[in-house]
Amino acid sequence: MARKDFGKVRSLWPEWMLVAFHPFRALTSTAGAFRDDLAPVSETSDAHLNALRAQVDQLAATWPFALVALIAAPALLWYGAFNLDRLDLLSGIELRGSIGVGLGIFALALLKIPALAEASPHAHIRAMTLIGAAIAVLLFSLLGISAKFPASTVQLAAFVAIFATIVILVVVLHPARAATIGFAAALVGTITLQNGFGMASGVAFAFLLCLSVATYRLARLDRSAAGNRGAAEVRGRMAARLVHEFESHTTGWFWQTDSHGRLIYLSDKVAQELNTSDTLAIGEMLTALFRMDSASPETERTLAFHLSSRTAFSNYSVRPASTGKLERWWSISGRPTVDDLGRFQGFVGSGSDLTERRRADAEITRLALFDSLTGLANRQRMRLSLDQMLNQPSGTYRATSLLLLDLDRFKAVNDTMGHQSGDALLKQVGQRLQRAVGEAGLVGRLGGDEFQVVLPSEANRERLTDLGRSIIAALSQPYFIDGSSVTIGCSIGIAIAPEHGRDAETLIRNADLALYAAKADGRGIHRFFREELLVGAQSRKQLEDDLRHALAQDQFHVAYQPVVSTKTERIVGYEALIRWDHPTRGAISPAEFVPVAEDCGLIEAIGEWVLRTACTEAATWPRDIRVAVNVSPIQFANPALPAVVTSALARSGIAPDRLELEITEGVFLDETASSETMFKMLKGIGVRLALDDFGTGYSSLGYLKKAPFDKIKIDQSFVRGATIAGNRNAAIIGAIVTLADTLGMETTAEGVEGQDEIALIRELGCSHIQGYVYGKPARAAEVVKQLAAAGGMATASGYRVSRAPRHSMIRNARITAGDVVGDIRIRNMSSTGAMIDGIDVDPDAIGLEIMIELLEEQMFPATIRWATDGKAGLEFAQHFNLERLNPQTASAQMPSARRSA
Template sequence: MASARPALPTGLRRLLGGGGDLPPQLAEDPEREQGRLAQVLVREFEDQGSGWFWQTDRDGSITYLSAKVARIVADGPAIGLTLARLFQSQSGAAQSERTLNFHLSSRTSFTDLSVRTAAQPEERWWSMSGRPMFDDLGNFQGFVGSGSDLTEKRRAQAEITRLALFDGLTGLANRQRMRSTLDQALAHSRLSYRATALMLLDLDRFKAVNDTLGHQTGDALLQQVATRLQRCVGEAGLVGRLGGDEFQVLLSGDVGRDRLTALAGTIIEALSQAYLLSGSSISIGCSIGIAVAPHDGDDSDVLIRNADLALYAAKADGRGVHRFYRPEMLAGAQSRRQLEDDLRVALREDQLYVAYQPVVSLKQGRIAGYEALLRWNHPERGLVSPAEFIPVAEDCGLIEALGEWVLRTAVAEAANWPAGVRVAVNVSPIQFANPALPALVTSALAAAGLPSDRLELEITESVFLNDGAASEEMFRRLKSLGVRLALDDFGTGYSSLGYLRTAPFDKIKIDQSFVRGAAEPGSRNAAIIQAIVTLADTLGMETTAEGVELQDEIELIRKLGCSHIQGYVYGRAVPAAEVRAQLGQSEAPAPSGHKISRRPRLKVLRRARVQIGNRTSEVRIRNLSATGAMIDGIDFAVPEPGTQLLIELSDDKMIAATLRWCRGGQAGLEFAELINLELLNAPARRAA
């Protein structure tokens, strides 16, 4: 049987009574009925609402406390305990406790005082108000008051604060907190003259993981990256995530260059270790840009900009490295921005033109087609290299407009060529990802009246980093138009050979890095070319060897089975008018350039020691290759060609050589065996 509730104390009834009209049925004994009504209302309020009531006697002991609060704050009965024993203001420090005690001891009213549970494991927060009670003679009788639960409100405020300052995925500081902390650190640095370092980090190859394995795997990867990054930095700095795969590290105090270099190396090594996600081993990398205040900027905007420029340099230098900001990086960024502005003007004012490089059929001995290459004749700078302006066009969003202009121009020109001559146009990964590409190709062919089989679209392996299903659909739509597809720069991309099973290529273009040096003795490039040709033949594809510059490479390429050849040996890219002149000739273009391959030579100037028999001489090396060297300065009688000698190319290491020629005070040596130029390159430069 439930116990009866205690009657409301007089002070509490007075707190709640306060007059008011009564219903007629209660008017016979207004005071009694009003007290009864107040009690009903209080009980209802305590049971259904978040508020509660309390009262103490003149000694500060509790005489009334709402039951629902009493169960939370007291292990047993609350009546008779002091208020300060059950509640503490703020954090519970002595000064905060006195805040509540102050009002009780000074007998002053208080409103909305924040207090928390004093001795319970679960932290609860309350808002309390109270006022002193006096009898008719002015004697103090105690306190009476009310309260409400603040716990959920406090938790909500804490969550809002967390969301405002922390990244929801990784738990690291977010962009807002990092910026606020950086502002504070720089302000403190100006007063204390302490350095502040900012690291910007970008994950290498993360997009490929996100696109191929899905965003859920990408998010899990970011969480592991955050854990490793936090472990590397520890208490030395603040780690934050700016969004996507961009992270930031803020350090103050001891931020010398050596320490920053060591930390950057530790971070890159840690983040480059393999990750195990969803049963797969995933490898990514990390690039870092570093700027240090006040030397690299004394306000947040400048420091962030300069760290970003350093990060850009790290990516440009091959990724997986760190770079410190240097003033020339800003000049380079400004130059790129100017180049971007000039490129927009060039596209609008016809400063661009298309040049065509011949592709020769080795079987037929004639020009089979041309590759269309974009050229820019700047009014002030002259010819600007595509290697310089194409990346700018990709970064600023101009590449699709440029690509469409090249396609339409090249197709229109090719319509004037003989029926058997094709034109090849490069398609950037950005263009390939655009679903409107097939419609653009169709429009260009129709406008020019060029048969679709005379257009060859050159696509690089990087397109396979995008969504596989979307890539397959794009290949299907392009092939349905009847155009030819060529895989450009084969062997230099990111993908495996697996995509060749499904991608409908008509040709593989062998990258020039495999062609160069293929005719030299001991080179493995010929074997690589042979393997690519065999693979292409098996799949029914043609092959084009790119970047051929030497005449002896033509015969090698023919023997290896390549169907086509392209490079300076058959001519550089020329304007459309010269193409028509070439095609008007009955004979194929004659090869030009060096007839034989020779190993690369280094122009050096360094001293060396030559020993012939028992005689030694100090000489100067003028140039150096893997097979020989040119020297001058022999201080005794010039020996005859064929003389055997020893030459010291590195400290205390003599190399056997044969004198091959001698004239005008200079001599040519042939080494008895190939030497590694990379091992000799650094000493040679220092000596020069």
């Protein structure tokens, strides 16, 4: 850098001058170095820095001439006096003083070269200006001496030099340059007028020519500097417009403080949001306008800490310092700035508006932790709260009571009045339950008609008994729904920690056992957990042993249910469903043995067997047909899962994108880094991921931003009743579809059974349908036949949900299915169908044709359309005239032996 700048200065005077005054090279180069150090700043700084750069350019080129003139002037006057043979003219005090001052300034400049080399450009300018002023004063004193010369030509030369100095001072506006060229002009005029043209006048003319050329060069530098300043101003205005456009049309903005932390710039839009203006905000302390968000994870190191310690910070969440302002959030970043000498100048930074993102996050959190219908805590929040209470150190909060509530006869309200009335009833139940519990505990809704209450620091059975009775009494009072009076009941199971369990899982299980005991003892009562309730564990142990034997003896098989595109009605894939044919019990529902398999540690082995079998059998299907396999949370938590998936794909030979792994929301209960790692590893293999039973368990809207799902499977509970006018399920399905579309995910509606549900699902934009409406699960061989026979197209065969008015009743009847005969109860009935209970119906029996005895010794054909919790829905083959029923034959009401759904 120094050589380049010295070369530029070097072009302004002859080589002999540089050689003669070699000590000035370092100083000249240093001035040029300062000029280049300012170059990067001047590209983005204001006009002041550009002017400073131009002045340093001029100093680098001119100050050696000023020092040369200061030494040469007395010497040339000596020469003039000697030629005139008037050495007495040099005896005055002016000449001796000027020579002394000149040599002193010159010596001082040489001695201060190192100090000046380290000084700032401002210091250079101030020093050279003072030197230039001293030179000008001495020059005029020398001209005064020349005025004493007797010859009139000398006096004329003096006046010409003075006039030239004034002109040049006006033209070049630089004292050192004016003094140098003014003295040269006076010297040339004096020598020429006294001696005529000769050796002395030739040297003087050459010196004047050299200085004139340098002056011309410097004038060009002045014009160039002026142009640079103009360009810099244009760039500055352009930058200001860009900043204004950026701040006006985006969420970003800028700020700047001085060294004391006072704002010297703040975006006008942010100032307006703070109910002030950018003018009023200037001079305010940054911490007086903004405060750290208490919910921000960066609160360990505050904004004031970074400002005082002069350290950079990034993405700090802040809010208005005044609590009376509107709810606003910003993310700000900043870094300290220094000048050329490393002195702290303040902070510069940027910010962005987080308000909408914070509000969206708050809504996601609310949906994830609260039940959307009742506003109570949902299953996830209740579980997290219970875990927190149980994990407290031994002491006051270690004793915790858990109440599980189930509404009696709620299903009847849903069936007779519709789901909309059922939803209104659940809202009122939640309100009464909150009033009954008050501040004593946390109330939540787990789903359906199940509620939960967690009571910290409560283990007194008498108080729990009183609370249980008051809850049952409050919930058993009549409700008014759509102008009708509705009465329901409530059963409660109670478990106390640590007596009945030291962890949430055990406590919930034991409270559930107590709840079943309450319902078995007549409903409308409460029961505490007791050890005798664990007798049922013996049957579970037998089931566990049978499961191990079944896995070893290949008693399992895989059935496949089609997944159909809503647009084309073409089969795009199948879901693999495990089935168990028990040697003595027959078909056992997965709902019964899968929880046991999870508890006893067999679910991973069973899940791996299902995965390998599904991949192997899918290899015989067309290449565009996918297969979906369920992965339990236990399997998902196993680090070996990616290796199992890779092995199954390699052995079967199917493409990774043909395999879809269905993962339930339970995997989000314990959010850890291992979960994110598992997602990445599975996506790295190339398989598809689907979120199963969305919305029924631990609502995970917040996790959809992180988990790389390809599909969301909408649980059948949202499909049920969606076609009924006023039911909110359709709106929920639409919201889920919109959410999935925004995130680039497909959607599958599960459990579709009615043909009118197909039209609704298609209208809501769901991409796929799965359910009995397109067929029951079938074995792999049957799948191949289905695909070959229909060319991959699916045919809907379900019923329509719309039904005739139903009449509640309890009537004994008999059904026959082949050689099997069974007694049942009719709970409600219409001209097109009936709801029955008193018999367990396997889900695979849906679609089975039976005969039902509606009148004595008269059998009527019907088809099983749905089955759940010991109840089933029948569709008559022909309309039945209800007037044919004899009311006197109706039996007395009998209590249901099973828990309502």
